[in-house]
Amino acid sequence: MTVREPGERRTEATVLLLFGLTGACGLGLLVVYALGGQPQVEGVLLFGALGGLGAGIVLWGQRLMPTRVHIEPREPVGGGPEAVAGLQEPLAEEAGFSRRRLLILGLGGALASLAAALAIPVFSLGPAPGRSLFVTAWRAGRRLAPEGGPPVRADEVPIGSVLTVFPDGDDSDPNAATLLIHVGDRPGQAPTPDQFLAFSKICTHAGCPVGLYREQDHVLICPCHQSEFDVLHGAQPLSGPAVRPLPPLPFRLEADGTFTALGDFPEPVGPSFWDMKL
Amino acid sequence: MSARPGPASGALRWFDDRTGLAPVVRAGLRKVFPDHWSFLLGEIALFCFVILILTGIFLTFFYVPSAAPVSYEGPYAPMHGREVSAAYESVLRISFETKAGLLMRQIHHWTALLFVAVIVLHLSRVFFTGAFRRPRELNWLMGFTLLALAMALGFTGYSLPDDLLSGTGARIAYSAALSIPFVGPWLAFLGFGGEIPTEAFLARFYVLHIMLLPGLVIALIGAHIGLVVLQKHTQYKGGPAREDNVVGRAFWPGQAFLSTGLFFLTAAIAALLGGLFQINPIWLFGPFDAAIVSSPAQPDWYVGWRDGALRIFPPFEPTVLGSTIPAAFIPGIVIPGAVFTAVALWPFIEAALTGDREPHHLLDRIWEHPGRTATGVAILAFFSVLTLAGGNDVLAFSFGFELEFLTNAFRWLALLLPPVAWIVTWRLCRARLREGERRGPPAAGRAVRRRPDGGFEEVGE
Ligand code: FES
Numbered sequence: 001m002t003v004r005e006p007g008e009r010r011t012e013a014t015v016l017l018l019f020g021l022t023g024a025c026g027l028g029l030l031v032v033y034a035l036g037g038q039p040q041v042e043g044v045l046l047f048g049a050l051g052g053l054g055a056g057i058v059l060w061g062q063r064l065m066p067t068r069v070h071i072e073p074r075e076p077v078g079g080g081p082e083a084v085a086g087l088q089e090p091l092a093e094e095a096g097f098s099r100r101r102l103l104i105l106g107l108g109g110a111l112a113s114l115a116a117a118l119a120i121p122v123f124s125l126g127p128a129p130g131r132s133l134f135v136t137a138w139r140a141g142r143r144l145a146p147e148g149g150p151p152v153r154a155d156e157v158p159i160g161s162v163l164t165v166f167p168d169g170d171d172s173d174p175n176a177a178t179l180l181i182h183v184g185d186r187p188g189q190a191p192t193p194d195q196f197l198a199f200s201k202i203c204t205h206a207g208c209p210v211g212l213y214r215e216q217d218h219v220l221i222c223p224c225h226q227s228e229f230d231v232l233h234g235a236q237p238l239s240g241p242a243v244r245p246l247p248p249l250p251f252r253l254e255a256d257g258t259f260t261a262l263g264d265f266p267e268p269v270g271p272s273f274w275d276m277k278l
Numbered sequence: 279m280s281a282r283p284g285p286a287s288g289a290l291r292w293f294d295d296r297t298g299l300a301p302v303v304r305a306g307l308r309k310v311f312p313d314h315w316s317f318l319l320g321e322i323a324l325f326c327f328v329i330l331i332l333t334g335i336f337l338t339f340f341y342v343p344s345a346a347p348v349s350y351e352g353p354y355a356p357m358h359g360r361e362v363s364a365a366y367e368s369v370l371r372i373s374f375e376t377k378a379g380l381l382m383r384q385i386h387h388w389t390a391l392l393f394v395a396v397i398v399l400h401l402s403r404v405f406f407t408g409a410f411r412r413p414r415e416l417n418w419l420m421g422f423t424l425l426a427l428a429m430a431l432g433f434t435g436y437s438l439p440d441d442l443l444s445g446t447g448a449r450i451a452y453s454a455a456l457s458i459p460f461v462g463p464w465l466a467f468l469g470f471g472g473e474i475p476t477e478a479f480l481a482r483f484y485v486l487h488i489m490l491l492p493g494l495v496i497a498l499i500g501a502h503i504g505l506v507v508l509q510k511h512t513q514y515k516g517g518p519a520r521e522d523n524v525v526g527r528a529f530w531p532g533q534a535f536l537s538t539g540l541f542f543l544t545a546a547i548a549a550l551l552g553g554l555f556q557i558n559p560i561w562l563f564g565p566f567d568a569a570i571v572s573s574p575a576q577p578d579w580y581v582g583w584r585d586g587a588l589r590i591f592p593p594f595e596p597t598v599l600g601s602t603i604p605a606a607f608i609p610g611i612v613i614p615g616a617v618f619t620a621v622a623l624w625p626f627i628e629a630a631l632t633g634d635r636e637p638h639h640l641l642d643r644i645w646e647h648p649g650r651t652a653t654g655v656a657i658l659a660f661f662s663v664l665t666l667a668g669g670n671d672v673l674a675f676s677f678g679f680e681l682e683f684l685t686n687a688f689r690w691l692a693l694l695l696p697p698v699a700w701i702v703t704w705r706l707c708r709a710r711l712r713e714g715e716r717r718g719p720p721a722a723g724r725a726v727r728r729r730p731d732g733g734f735e736e737v738g739e
Binding site (some may be wrong): 206244 | 308309310377381410413426446450453455457458463464468470473518524525526531532536538540542543544545546547552554569589590591592593595600601605610637639
């Protein structure tokens with residue numbers, strides 16, 4: 001076709017302009033890159049370059065090419081019973097499978113045992129769970145210390161504050177993370193010398209660290225799904241999806257003001273698993 | 279036809295002499311593509327994947343999948359001297375020191391969000407038009423698997439920067455795996471290499487993210503498109519379209535130009551988003567620290583619904599025959615698993631319900647199959663409620679609601695909205711159907727012929 005409609009010529013000019021935009025933006029990208037780069041400018045220039053090209057090509061195809069409607073016949077997918085029979089013949093009958101039942105069984109057994117043997121190394125991927133979900137790094141006699149620091153003293157934790165502590169000198173076990181809370185005088189109870197409580201920091205719902213403490217009503221809040229735990233009542237869940245209380249860490253307040261663990265948590269920390277009570 | 283030397287005839291000749299494929303390629307060029315914007319969604323998903331591969335390759339040159347501690351000495355001053363993982367440091371280096379690195383990273387992340395979104399739209403189109411019916415059940419299953427793989431790719435990628443948020447996401451996935459009765463602890467330990475957080479998991483997620491999962495996606499996309507070529511496209515009713523033909527434009531040049539242009543336009547949008555809109559600024563979140571979580575921790579949009587399910591499911595942890603059913607099990611595994619399985623098997627469920635096992639190449643209009651449309655809308659409503667519930671703390675904060683009240687409201691909505699949506703949709707479809715019946719038989723049953731002037735006329739049965 002050599003005859004050009006005026007509309008066609010206008011479209012041609014537009015397409016050419018769009019391609020020109022691509023060229024200009026591409027050059028711009030080179031310059032920006034050479035000058036040290038700037039993400040926003042790069043993004044906009046790349047948008048211009050790619051967009052010009054894309055719009056130009058679409059316009060060319062839609063406006064300047066024949067838009068003839070093609071109608072193609074559609075045969076049914078699949079050749080029906082004859083085709084299947086024709087396939088079965090070389091596949092099964094020639095090989096004589098129906099006469100070799102025993103061999104087929106044997107082959108199946110051999111393949112299954114080989115597959116099992118080859119699948120076994122999957123167990124190299126991780127240690128056996130064993131008892132590891134039931135224990136943390138806490139042992140009787142270990143002192144409570146902030147991550148990487150010396151053992152904490154009672155006078156370093158003001159009333160109403162929370163400190164994340166680990167066994168002194170060993171913060172290798174993240175699941176030992178414990179919240180040491182100075183609750184002050186317990187309402188409704190005679191003031192006691194030990195106004196400190198310690199609970200596992202790992203949420204019993206899905207294992208997020210329980211990070212927020214609301215001082216007025218002594219509530220610990222897990223930011224992941226908003227479980228709330230009542231600190232003054234054994235960290236029982238108040239609301240949210242958690243069911244088990246945060247396990248308490250047994251400890252003693254020493255004469256020098258430090259805290260010593262009396263043992264590990266009495267039950268597994270973190271999210272539940274099926275055999276935790278077996 | 280005379281052997282007129284056309285463009286590139288020498289090269290074509292050379293090609294055909296060695297492969298004999300000229301007629302096959304010719305047939306390919308003539309392949310007919312029905313013309314409707316909704317058929318382009320799948321193509322856009324493919325283009326997103328191509329962009330992900332290209333930007334992803336760039337990122338692999340700089341990323342270090344290692345949890346080894348290093349002291350940060352780069353140009354981002356607030357992080358100076360802090361001990362971070364080598365992975366986190368490498369992502370900071372990509373963001374601040376590699377030229378065009380931040381742009382690539384942000385394009386990659388934005389495109390990942392688009393990728394899943396476009397797949398969901400494409401799947402919805404296929405669902406609501408009944409394109410999954412015989413003979414296309416296999417392609418539905420493959421498309422569904424591709425959606426699952428895309429989400430797995432997004433999740434593994436989200437975990438790689440080893441920042442505060444990504445660690446939280448991995449931890450919740452670990453806890454969901456741990457919650458499965460009998461096999462949970464083994465599964466979680468094998469998958470993550472022990473009790474989380476582990477050093478092994480970054481390297482594993484990296485291999486999954488850049489090799490195993492993309493490999494599977496490439497293979498499945500190939501099979502998915504291959505089946506479309508073998509079975510030919512479905513098409514909407516109307517005009518000359520019938521069950522035994524395909525009406526549309528040829529691959530060459532019409533569709534080829536449209537698709538190529540669309541690829542560049544998709545890339546252009548991704549570039550604009552990646553350039554102008556900050557995403558996942560991990561330097562603000564800080565490095566991963568098992569003892570810290572930032573609030574509110576918002577995941578990528580397509581995992582929000584699972585977060586929502588975990589948030590609003592009531593506290594429930596029964597002990598059955600001595601074994602514990604963990605609180606995360608039902609909302610984190612059972613409900614998503616059940617809904618996803620139902621969606622995956624929908625072609626077979628629908629065939630069993632309707633008894634319709636005939637091949638279909640003409641698409642339904644959305645109201646023509648009220649039960650199906652209502653079910654699809656109900657499922658979308660369910661996921662929307664869960665996704666909103668995943669932001670209940672943000673909503674409570676921004677609109678001044680009590681969190682407790684919002685959580686309860688979402689519980690009721692999750693239970694009631696899907697059935698209500700089902701009934702409303704069903705009735706709307708029925709009303710539209712009845713109106714159509716009053717107006718006479720649908721156009722699909724009539725044969726038409728093209729008039730010389732380009733219009734169509736009916737020719738009777
Ligand atoms: S992990 Fe704490 S509420 Fe879910």
